[in-house]
Amino acid sequence: MDARHLSFRLLQVFRQVAESGNITAASRLLHLTQPTVSLQLKKLSEIIGEPLFDYQQQRLQLTASGELLYQAVLDIDERLSEFNQQLHQQRRGDAGTISLAVVNTAQYLLPQLLADFSRDYPRVVINLQIGNRAHILNRFAQQQDHLYLFSHPPGGENVKAKAVVANPLYLVAPPGHWASRQSGLSFGMLQEERFILREPGSATRMTFDSWLSSQATEIKYSMQMESNEAIRLSVMAGLGVALLSAHTLQGQQHLLSVLEVSGFPLLSHWYLVRHSNKRLPQAAVKLGSFIEQQLALWQDPLQAERNARPGSQNPATTG
Template sequence: MNVRHLSFRLLQVYQAVVQTGSISQAARQLHLTQPTVSIQLKKLTDWAGEPLLESQHGTLVPSRVGAELYRASQDVLGRFADFSQFVQSARAGNSGSLSLGIVTTAKYILPPLLAEFSRQFPHIELILNIGNRAQILSRFEQQQDDLFLFSHPPAGNQVLARRLLKNPLQLIAPPGHWAVDKSGLGMADLKDERFLIREPGSATRMMLESWLSSQGLVLQKTMQIESNEAIRLSVASGLGLAVLSAHTLKAGTEPVEQLQLKGLPLESHWYLVARRDRRLSATAAQLIRFLPAQLAQHLDPAWLVSDLARLPDDFLPDN
């Protein structure tokens, strides 16, 4: 095994195959032909002397050796991407790219802040990837973005997570519902109601189920809907009740009522997340320094966390 036989292109091809799970999709992403990608993979496999990929349910996934090679390639290519960005910054000021992975609920808050960030740093190319928690968690595991925004961050020694904003979860009902303006109600009083819930793995659903479990309760009638907007509309139409982020509700115009129950709203936060095992890019550091003052300037103080000003110190201790 001679590292002189490796090339950046081989590693880039392998990364694309692992991230897409498909030779054909990797070929389209890299603007190569499928045979070219297959040849590159064979060269890499011959060099390693071990199988690098396995097929699981029609999707290519790394073998044990392949997973180690993927991590090494992420480190190598990430280091040189940082070097390239450093050179660009030295020539043209603050420039380069910044990739963010954020959960869907955060799309109501982050874009206006990013617009201001772009005005202040016009040479930084922003890449915004929005998805549900499972999708953003997958991007985190594959190190596909520089920074992440979760309402329920992943666990593990490689995770660096700090609170960014309050994200209370509120219970809503359609106008005219019998529980509106009723005081002293508990969740047990709503046991016969239909609840509209997000997909398994959703942070909102995880928090709701954890809260119910602490009271020995389980929802009896549920309907799964994989969109906050669709849930808001469905509640307004009388299809059921739902627990949603206060930010999600503020962004909507549908007529819904907030119910006052013991223990609600549920206390929740959004977290800014990075990987401890990957060096932060200069553009990510720039955004981290930018966020505290901008959040304080543009958002209601009720949403802000008390330790927001410490964010740069937590992520950038050497700065």
């Protein structure tokens, strides 16, 4: 059998004849003439290379080969029905596959958010890519993903970016650090400390370098790491002080000393980004809307703790 000569129309005619038991009834249901149906059956039999029907008791009966073909046609129709249903779900955004790429720090935002989305849309598969800024920028340039989360979005006319959540950056020190016992610190009081920094080009590093430049100041001692988690653990171990996102610290702030330094936290935002030339499937549109809605509800737990203290004031507005 040469399957290339088969067509859905031939199989449709065959199934209707098999289920009707005669050509006249099948012709009427298919809105075809009897000679046309007969010619279609003859053509199909020639393609299969076997007779498909026997005429018994004034009714067409399937041969053994016809029975095998009938079962195959039922399987094909069932798969096409499933495909049509899945296609409808995909068009509505209830099913499909999405690629979401985020820079390292954003991974702290996502677990609960994606879990909630998956409960609402269990048939949507989300492939999550995590990397440093340079890696995610490269993916963006190649349009490898549908949506991106950046704390410092790329530039260019093809960038569609929207701020979706605040990303305050706090100075943190090891537990029991001398600066943790003081309030109203100036940054100059920390200049003899070793600062553990993200790599050049990371959004946190760019924000910090920009702030240092605006204050016409610098740090004397530093070391560099490419992971927020490594920085957090290094600060806990007493290796130095660091600038970390509130999202990185969420739920872990009791393991560190969040310093009350004039001018801090530095204020920045996370941005939901997409490439204007990349078509978004409906499921990705729904995920983007879900991310916006959920992150709009986020509140900084570190600032809430500070505000709850008697006589507290916002350190970002002092000095």
